[in-house]
Amino acid sequence: MSESQEYHLKVPMEFDFQQNLNYLLRESNEVMYQIEGQKITRVVEIDNLLILIRLSYKEAYLRISILNEVHLTEEQVAKLLIFVEDFFDLTRDLKPFYQLAKADPILKNVASQFYGLRLMGVPDFFEAISWGILGQQITLSFAYTLKRRLVERFGEKISYHGQVYWAFPTAAVIADADMADLLALKLSRRKCEYLQEVARLILSGQISKEAYLSMADTETVEKAMTTIRGIGPWTANYVMMRCFRLGEAFPTADVGLLNALKVVQGLPEKPTQSSLLHLKKCWGQWCGYSTFYLWRLLY
């Protein structure tokens, strides 16, 4: 009988567990995690090993409980903790963001309304890029439905106490999937092609999170990513923001962002791209956080 394994991570100052929980709760059709009470349960994949973890919060610490029977090496435990840190973006110091927001008419109110909210991450590269592709053009609720179908058709699962928890499909599985099976999920043919192409590029090592992270700046990464079919400026910036954690990432064409800016500024129309370039200069390293906070006004 193995005892349940537990680990703890101290959270930084500018952290409000409830704000992050509220963000995770905003979409009831989400398939990548479940929330019961004040606890988040999800699967994490480390070295091809599926780990079921439950996250809770107490007195400035995140508690990570491992629910399934796995034996982890020290190195794997370290990777798991890094995953959780990345998920909540714990290593970033948000003081400069709130400093900036205090003097910014657009950010002032949202920053205090959602104080302690972290830019929740999608650490897995294939998941992040797939989610970007799925989210193109269609309504968010439909995108969540497509993701659920994709995950429940091609992902692996862990059952625990009558609940089912899913891991996102691996690039290998999607690369080998039959086009007909992908089409049956009601993705457009183009999106199926994009997903398979990306999966194959990852499998062959032609693209990787590590390689993109080693690039000099967001412009270089964006230029490299947008050469891939199906990845335009929006998707590239979305992935840079949620997965690569580049503060300057800024999906300036994002409809949600434009609508939020319109509301906050009381504009008659959506803001122009030139006004977004101005915001990019003002917000610098905090474009991603600004976007994430503004999204919270809508969803």
Next chain:
DNA sequence: CACCAGGACTCGG
């Protein structure tokens, strides 16, 4: 019923 959704590709000028 028309229109738009957390876009990007394709093709004609």
Next chain:
DNA sequence: CCGAGTCATGGT
């Protein structure tokens, strides 16, 4: 380079 059409489906 630039504008218009196309894509799948679901919600309003």
